[in-house]
Amino acid sequence: xxxxxAIDTNSAKLKRPKPAVSxxxxxxxxxxxxxxxxxxTDFKPMWRYLREFLSDPRVIELNRAIWYPILYGLVxxxxxxxxxxxxxxxxxxxxxxxxxxxFTRAQGEKLAQMxxxxxxxxxxWAMRYGNPSTASIAEKLVGQGCDRILAFxxxxxxxATTTATANDxxxxxxxxxxxxxxxxxVPPYYNEPVYIEALARSLKQHxxxxxxxxxxxxxxxxGIPKPYSxxxxxxxxxxxxxxxxxxxxxxxxxxxxITTFQSRFGAQEWLQPYTDKTVEKLGKEGVKSIAILNPGFxxxxxxxxxxxxxxxxxxxxxxxGEKFAHIPCxxxxxxxxxxxxxxxxxxxxxxx
Ligand SMILES: C=CC1=C(C)c2cc3[nH]c(cc4nc(cc5[nH]c(cc1n2)c(C)c5CCC(=O)O)C(CCC(=O)O)=C4C)c(C)c3C=C
Ligand SMILES: [Fe+2]
Ligand SMILES: [Fe+2]
Numbered sequence: 215x216x217x218x219x220a221i222d223t224n225s226a227k228l229k230r231p232k233p234a235v236s237x238x239x240x241x242x243x244x245x246x247x248x249x250x251x252x253x254x255t256d257f258k259p260m261w262r263y264l265r266e267f268l269s270d271p272r273v274i275e276l277n278r279a280i281w282y283p284i285l286y287g288l289v290x291x292x293x294x295x296x297x298x299x300x301x302x303x304x305x306x307x308x309x310x311x312x313x314x315x316x317f318t319r320a321q322g323e324k325l326a327q328m329x330x331x332x333x334x335x336x337x338x339w340a341m342r343y344g345n346p347s348t349a350s351i352a353e354k355l356v357g358q359g360c361d362r363i364l365a366f367x368x369x370x371x372x373x374a375t376t377t378a379t380a381n382d383x384x385x386x387x388x389x390x391x392x393x394x395x396x397x398x399x400v401p402p403y404y405n406e407p408v409y410i411e412a413l414a415r416s417l418k419q420h421x422x423x424x425x426x427x428x429x430x431x432x433x434x435x436x437g438i439p440k441p442y443s444x445x446x447x448x449x450x451x452x453x454x455x456x457x458x459x460x461x462x463x464x465x466x467x468x469x470x471x472i473t474t475f476q477s478r479f480g481a482q483e484w485l486q487p488y489t490d491k492t493v494e495k496l497g498k499e500g501v502k503s504i505a506i507l508n509p510g511f512x513x514x515x516x517x518x519x520x521x522x523x524x525x526x527x528x529x530x531x532x533x534x535g536e537k538f539a540h541i542p543c544x545x546x547x548x549x550x551x552x553x554x555x556x557x558x559x560x561x562x563x564x565x566x
Pocket of ligand 1 (some may be wrong): 249250251252273274293297312314369373375376436437438439449477479510511514515516517
């Protein structure tokens with residue numbers, strides 16, 4: 215192939231803007247992006263979701279020649295069934311979807327209403343893995359005349375395994391567009407006063423409804439493998455700072471509000487202390503009542519509802535604990551929406 219035919223073939227692959235699209239109509243798309251979730255709890259949709267998720271080199275950094283035989287030979291033959299059973303327990307049967315999708319949609323719909331004073335802003339929501347895909351929503355926004363997109367990876371604390379891969383995926387979609395929009399991405403908000411305030415309010419409200427006052431409150435964050443952190447992922451520092459600021463806001467001691475990391479995957483060491491081991495230790499030491507909140511999750515999902523709300527609760531009770539409460543995520547609550555709205559309005563400045 216000559217150089218000129220190679221260039222012709224390449225440029226032919228770039229999408230011609232759909233007739234409705236004309237770059238420069240001045241609309242701004244706001245795209246909330248969450249992690250992703252399976253389309254169903256059966257083996258096939260679980261397999262598809264886990265394959266996409268666990269094939270991401272930002273998530274599993276192992277050499278592909280080593281990882282793929284493990285992924286296809288071991289993980290994808292066993293985990294879809296096991297995880298599917300867990301998803302089935304928390305499934306939103308009315309909408310036939312996972313809570314993560316229901317809550318993310320609600321956040322998108324409420325944000326659209328809140329930005330009703332901005333006629334040039336279009337709000338939508340997407341997933342990094344699964345549906346609605348980031349590419350489909352990027353194309354939809356461009357098709358609606360957006361020549362600028364504000365992406366909002368819904369992770370308060372930055373990690374390459376979440377925030378960075380959400381941004382990667384958006385740019386991957388733009389690679390296929392000839393008239394690609396300008397892009398901004400909302401930065402991590404782990405230390406933003408509006409977020410800390412929202413966590414404090416929500417926690418106080420939920421604690422006030424309990425019939426007990428927990429001796430210990432745990433902020434439990436999704437973990438990452440320790441080597442990722444050692445190589446410079448700032449995630450752990452962001453999590454610790456969120457908890458420190460929340461503790462300061464509440465005026466609580468370091469004994470009353472502690473930090474742990476949950477949802478380990480695979481054999482290597484992950485960030486410590488582990489949530490399950492900590493809860494077991496507390497129970498065995500005679501602590502009778504605890505509450506757990508998940509400040510790193512924008513919405514409730516399998517990891518909060520099933521892992522914390524069921525598995526970790528059981529662990530505590532088996533270890534001698536008596537009273538356990540799981541505090542819901544901010545979700546689409548007024549407190550949660552105030553955070554999303556504040557971040558979006560700030561990042562839209564100069565664009566609207
Ligand atoms: C090596 C594997 C994983 C890393 C690293 C990881 C980081 C990470 N994940 C979240 C948020 C979520 N993870 C969720 C589910 C989930 N996570 C992993 C693996 C890793 N996560 C798996 C295999 C799964 C699927 C469920 C399972 O089979 O156990 C979810 C919930 C999705 C849902 O549909 O409800 C969220 C949210 C963060 C924040 C993070 C790193 C900071
Ligand atoms: Fe995860
Ligand atoms: Fe889990």
